[in-house]
Amino acid sequence: MITSKKSDLGGTEEALTGGEPCEWQRELQHNVTTVEGLEEYLPLTPAERRDLEQVTAAHPMNIPRYYLELIDPGDPHDPVRKMAVPATEELIVAGDMGATTGDPYGDDKHDKGNGILHKYPYTALVVTTEYCSMYCRHCFRKRMVGLPNDQTVKSFRQAASYIAAHPEIKNVVMSGGDPLLLPTSALKSMLSELRGIKHLNYVRIGSRAPVVFPMRFFDDELIELLADFNREKPLYLPTHFNHPREITPTAREAVRRLRSAGVTVNNQAVLLRGVNDAADTLAELMDGLLRIGVNPYYLYQCMPVTRVRHHFQVPLKEGVDLVDAARAKMDGYAKRFKFIIGHDIGKLEICGRIDDKLILKQLHARPGHQDESSRMLVRRLTDNGGWLDDLPECSLSS
Known part of the structure; x- marks a missing residue:
């Protein structure tokens, strides 16, 4: 679990046992949407930082603080991280898996x-x-x-x-x-x-x-x-x-x-x-x-x-x-x-x-x-x- 920067909402006992009501719209304003903001939660190498800037230019990033707290920051292969955090693999547009499409469902x-x-x-x-x-x-x-x-x-x-x-x-x-x-x-x-x-x-x-x-x-x-x-x-x-x-x-x-x-x-x-x-x-x-x-x-x-x-x-x-x-x-x-x-x-x-x-x-x-x-x-x-x-x-x- 992330310990470097806890939110005041995600997974807390207060949220479940009658603490102050959660202002969900306000919490969304704290979502991580930039590579710079992501570095407050997860360590990135200079190469990762450069590649992620390129990825997010094509496909924006948007991650709630709650979900970031489910990620193990010490594991670069963390399964929760893979679903939320942009990765250099997103720059791959061709490979042995076959053709890709933007609209597979028609x-x-x-x-x-x-x-x-x-x-x-x-x-x-x-x-x-x-x-x-x-x-x-x-x-x-x-x-x-x-x-x-x-x-x-x-x-x-x-x-x-x-x-x-x-x-x-x-x-x-x-x-x-x-x-x-x-x-x-x-x-x-x-x-x-x-x-x-x-x-x-x-x-x-x-x-x-x-x-x-x-x-x-x-x-x-x-x-x-x-x-x-x-x-x-x-x-x-x-x-x-x-x-x-x-x-x-x-x-x-x-x-x-x-x-x-x-x-x-x-x-x-x-x-x-x-x-x-x-x-x-x-x-x-x-x-x-x-x-x-x-x-x-x-x-x-x-x-x-x-x-x-x-x-x-x-x-x-x-x-x-x-x-x-x-x-x-x-x-x-x-x-x-x-x-x-x-x-x-x-x-x-x-x-x-x-x-x-x-x-x-x-x-x-x-x-x-x-x-x-x-x-x-x-x-x-x-x-x-x-x-x-x-x-x-x-x-x-x-």
Whole structure:
């Protein structure tokens, strides 16, 4: 744990036992956003300092003090550090892992304006903000998060009008960035727009704040808002724990408060080289999530994102065996998560392998390709292939 510069919030007993209320907006102003500021917490060599200045010029840095305190400053390979602190590996744009892309999920193809991404008929994703409390180094929207872009919603009312006019949309995902970093009053207005749309069965709010900035949930007004909405439509919060050390007492309290509002909290982890690419680590993560009332839901294969793939992606040949070994250590509820490729053609579950053949099942398909939904796919594993496009097609008999 960092001891050189403690914040007055992160992980403290006062935050959990009724001390002074936490002014989360004010705390965000203390986030570390410069290499100079980072050096107050972590030692950097002159070469690292020079490279990090270059990295942050392309991909900004933003780290809450709370999360910095989870890092071991004496370990340059600390898994929590890898997710938060820029690294020289981000300068690598080519290598033996294969091609990279800025838009692996095909967001641009399904952009309907006003921040709406409508990829699957029954789901609409609304990009509510480009801001996050932390800019994760493995983010698949790395090209846009924290930078000026045209994905931010100018008028949520117009987005809601699109949703209301499309009765095939059964659920909405509020995404970003991180919607829960918006003021509570703004969230109230947005949820009010969705509340009266009868064909919506439920709403999801995607947020990594329970992991990296849990003090946001010590705001009673926010919890009351979520509880009030949840009385009319079920509210789900997909979050993003990747490593057992992220499951702190403060994070646990944030989850408890969410659950007290009736919110179902699911976890969507990403398999990351140097972070959780060990069976024991994955098993500890899934077991730890269940202990705090979070449902293990997805484990994503790291996407082939530019300045991400070559230092975070685990080859599928290694990953499928790793996940099987981890599941063997878990009980029934822990092992319910799906190992997923979030591909441009749709979501694909990685079911396992037979010898050198990878078996996948397509869960969702693009509009106009509904016949592809629920189909089985077989690909031949290679030593370095980390994405569907890297693996040649084959059949079980070939």
